[in-house]
Amino acid sequence: MGDLFREIWQMATYYNLLFLAQGAVTTIALSAFGCILGGLFGTLLAVARLTDGAMTWPLRMLALIFTEFFRRVPFLVTLFLCFFAFQFAGLDVSTLTVGCVTVVLIGTAFLAEIVRAGLQSVHPNQWHAATTMNFSLLQTIRYVILPQAWTVILPPAFGFFILFIKDSALASQIGVVELTYVGKTFSNKGFSAAASFGVILVIYFMLSYPLSRFGAKLEKKLAPSRTR
Amino acid sequence: MDYTFQFGQIWPRLPYLLGGAWLSLQIAFLAFCGGILIGTFCAAVKTFGGGITRRIVNVYVVFFINTPQLVQIYFLYFALPDYGIFLTSYMAVLLGMTLNAGAYLTEIQRAGFESRRQSEMEAAEVLGFTRLQQIRYVILPHVAKVLFPPLSNHYILMTLGTSMAAIFGVEELTGRALNVNAETFRSLEVFSIIAVVYVVVTLFASVVLALFGRFAFRAKMRIV
Amino acid sequence: MPHLELDNVSASYGALRVLDGISLSVDRGETLGLIGPSGSGKSTVLRVLTGLLKPEAGVVRIAGKPVNLGNAAEVRALRDRAAIVFQQYNLFQNLTVLENVMIAPTKVRGRKPSEVRPEAMRLLEKVGLADKLQSYPDQLSGGQQQRVAIARSLCLKPDILLLDEVTAALDPELVSEVLDTIRELAQEGMTMLIVSHEMGFIREISARVAFMADGKVVELGSPTEIFDNPQMERTNDFVSKILRH
Numbered sequence: 001m002g003d004l005f006r007e008i009w010q011m012a013t014y015y016n017l018l019f020l021a022q023g024a025v026t027t028i029a030l031s032a033f034g035c036i037l038g039g040l041f042g043t044l045l046a047v048a049r050l051t052d053g054a055m056t057w058p059l060r061m062l063a064l065i066f067t068e069f070f071r072r073v074p075f076l077v078t079l080f081l082c083f084f085a086f087q088f089a090g091l092d093v094s095t096l097t098v099g100c101v102t103v104v105l106i107g108t109a110f111l112a113e114i115v116r117a118g119l120q121s122v123h124p125n126q127w128h129a130a131t132t133m134n135f136s137l138l139q140t141i142r143y144v145i146l147p148q149a150w151t152v153i154l155p156p157a158f159g160f161f162i163l164f165i166k167d168s169a170l171a172s173q174i175g176v177v178e179l180t181y182v183g184k185t186f187s188n189k190g191f192s193a194a195a196s197f198g199v200i201l202v203i204y205f206m207l208s209y210p211l212s213r214f215g216a217k218l219e220k221k222l223a224p225s226r227t228r
Numbered sequence: 229m230d231y232t233f234q235f236g237q238i239w240p241r242l243p244y245l246l247g248g249a250w251l252s253l254q255i256a257f258l259a260f261c262g263g264i265l266i267g268t269f270c271a272a273v274k275t276f277g278g279g280i281t282r283r284i285v286n287v288y289v290v291f292f293i294n295t296p297q298l299v300q301i302y303f304l305y306f307a308l309p310d311y312g313i314f315l316t317s318y319m320a321v322l323l324g325m326t327l328n329a330g331a332y333l334t335e336i337q338r339a340g341f342e343s344r345r346q347s348e349m350e351a352a353e354v355l356g357f358t359r360l361q362q363i364r365y366v367i368l369p370h371v372a373k374v375l376f377p378p379l380s381n382h383y384i385l386m387t388l389g390t391s392m393a394a395i396f397g398v399e400e401l402t403g404r405a406l407n408v409n410a411e412t413f414r415s416l417e418v419f420s421i422i423a424v425v426y427v428v429v430t431l432f433a434s435v436v437l438a439l440f441g442r443f444a445f446r447a448k449m450r451i452v
Numbered sequence: 453m454p455h456l457e458l459d460n461v462s463a464s465y466g467a468l469r470v471l472d473g474i475s476l477s478v479d480r481g482e483t484l485g486l487i488g489p490s491g492s493g494k495s496t497v498l499r500v501l502t503g504l505l506k507p508e509a510g511v512v513r514i515a516g517k518p519v520n521l522g523n524a525a526e527v528r529a530l531r532d533r534a535a536i537v538f539q540q541y542n543l544f545q546n547l548t549v550l551e552n553v554m555i556a557p558t559k560v561r562g563r564k565p566s567e568v569r570p571e572a573m574r575l576l577e578k579v580g581l582a583d584k585l586q587s588y589p590d591q592l593s594g595g596q597q598q599r600v601a602i603a604r605s606l607c608l609k610p611d612i613l614l615l616d617e618v619t620a621a622l623d624p625e626l627v628s629e630v631l632d633t634i635r636e637l638a639q640e641g642m643t644m645l646i647v648s649h650e651m652g653f654i655r656e657i658s659a660r661v662a663f664m665a666d667g668k669v670v671e672l673g674s675p676t677e678i679f680d681n682p683q684m685e686r687t688n689d690f691v692s693k694i695l696r697h
Binding site: 068069072073074075076077078080081084085087088166167169170172173180183184187192193194197198200201204205208209212 | 290291293294295296297298299300302303306307309310311384388389390391392394395402405415416419420422423426427430431
Binding site for chain 1: 502504531532535536538540541542543544545546547555560561
């Protein structure tokens with residue numbers, strides 16, 4: 001055990017710490033990027049699924065298929081699909097770009113579901129009252145539903161953000177310089193696997209745990225305002 | 229884009245790939261069962277246990293929930309040998325997934341236990357049910373109904389989670405796809421196909437679980 | 453010519469037939485009361501009249517002119533003339549009372565807020581809630597919320613007001629304030645179609661009463677006829693049961 005701590009101490013050089021910081025920042029940034037853009041696109045998909053009428057059926061179907069597909073394909077497989085898609089399209093993009101596209105695709109699908117559930121949690125009579133006053137679907141969502149739904153949307157969306165931080169570890173497999181990749185690099189450079197991955201585990205913990213405590217507080221704070 | 233899709237090379241290898249899907253399901257199932265056992269024990273400790281055991285369980289749960297499964301498996305596979313514990317890749321993946329599942333399932337099951345309704349138990353007690361009968365006829369049905377949807381959902385997530393076993397050389401679905409890719413270089417085709425296989429398999433599992441839930445527990449579960 | 457008319461209207465929710473050849477009419481300035489047991493289709497009539505449910509058969513007419521409920525533009529025109537107040541969860545919870553009343557005229561009809569505000573304030577004063585303009589719905593009692601809902605509907609300047617069991621979800625002591633508001637509207641000559649369980653009120657305020665059961669109009673007549681002298685046995689069954697207690 002003493003060897004381990006000694007080794008970690010040796011690991012803590014300026015450049016290594018910088019590298020670790022870079023990995024941590026990339027990890028968070030990937031998840032945040034996926035959640036922010038995913039939230040925007042996901043909301044569009046959620047609204048698309050709430051349209052009705054024969055004309056918009058293709059839109060509803062596409063939104064449904066997209067959402068179900070990217071929720072049911074593992075992160076790694078989506079990552080590889082994006083990687084090879086870019087390769088065969090002849091586009092020479094960085095691995096980070098591939099990672100970003102992957103997280104946006106997956107984030108969109110999951111957040112579309114969360115937003116849709118939130119919109120539907122608003123009492124149907126709120127929808128009916130708006131419809132009978134000739135609000136369009138977009139007006140109803142913008143002025144009535146979304147302002148009420150966001151308290152139902154935010155906790156699970158934030159929870160997804162925290163989950164995504166851990167999922168993004170898989171991006172290391174195509175060479176994105178996030179936290180797990182840093183750990184693998186340390187291990188390859190000669191540090192013991194226990195030290196390398198141990199440190200990485202601790203850093204992930206230090207990122208995830210405070211956020212999840214914050215998320216729990218957020219959920220508590222938003223719960224009472226979910227009154228009708 | 230100057231790429232012609234050639235699925236022709238993939239179809240003969242389809243049985244091989246589907247064999248990988250079967251392995252994925254097995255791994256998920258075994259890890260889930262192990263996770264349930266751990267989860268039940270730990271949830272019981274957290275609900276009914278004393279101070280020290282509760283603390284230990286808490287540390288376990290909090291640690292495994294807040295770190296990525298991939299890195300947990302990396303540690304088990306690469307770091308444990310330094311301490312004399314040599315796991316095959318399959319064992320490392322299974323152990324990692326089981327410990328990870330155990331932590332999540334502890335939380336799910338704890339929520340389930342805590343949903344037991346005091347008033348129903350008191351009513352049963354007053355009607356003369358013994359403790360055992362209370363558990364069997366009053367608590368268990370309700371808790372099972374509450375637990376079934378989140379447990380089913382987590383099982384589906386675990387099935388998807390088996391794909392990271394490929395990184396360690398385990399030949400489940402994604403692992404076999406990587407093999408086929410190495411042979412044929414038809415990357416887009418093979419990964420598209422396994423993506424579809426994952427979707428189909430998890431959809432099938434969702435439908436079966438939802439129907440079972442509605443039938444056995446009257447738990448209204450959405451399929452899609 | 454009646455102001456509002458349903459002519460042999462039938463409607464279903466999926467496989468369940470909820471309206472079976474309904475014919476009703478309301479003259480201008482008249483109040484028609486709709487009574488009947490749960491599931492008789494009373495609320496469904498109102499839903500059809502606001503375009504929330506498309507009928508399978510029959511015609512709806514406003515001032516003699518038929519409305520094609522399958523045509524979005526005609527449904528919008530219908531909603532401009534007929535406003536509905538629901539039993540509960542009427543008001544938009546995220547907006548203040550004043551905002552609730554103002555939002556449809558400003559956002560949907562595109563009128564200027566400076567124009568709409570004085571009208572909204574006048575209507576809220578009329579229903580007795582001038583001091584609650586900045587309150588949110590969850591700070592009001594059920595009766596207050598329903599009065600705001602009525603003010604909100606009136607701000608749309610409808611010809612016809614449809615009231616769907618608006619006091620059913622209220623605590624008993626809050627019912628009379630809402631009924632007072634409705635009574636005033638009737639006296640001012642608003643054409644109204646009221647679905648309610650408040651038999652005493654229906655009897656007092658309606659020019660005519662329709663008793664519905666199983667999706668059909670069983671009997672139609674003056675309040676005295678329906679309540680004191682029902683011709684149909686079904687009507688008699690219902691009326692005698694409610695008046696007994």
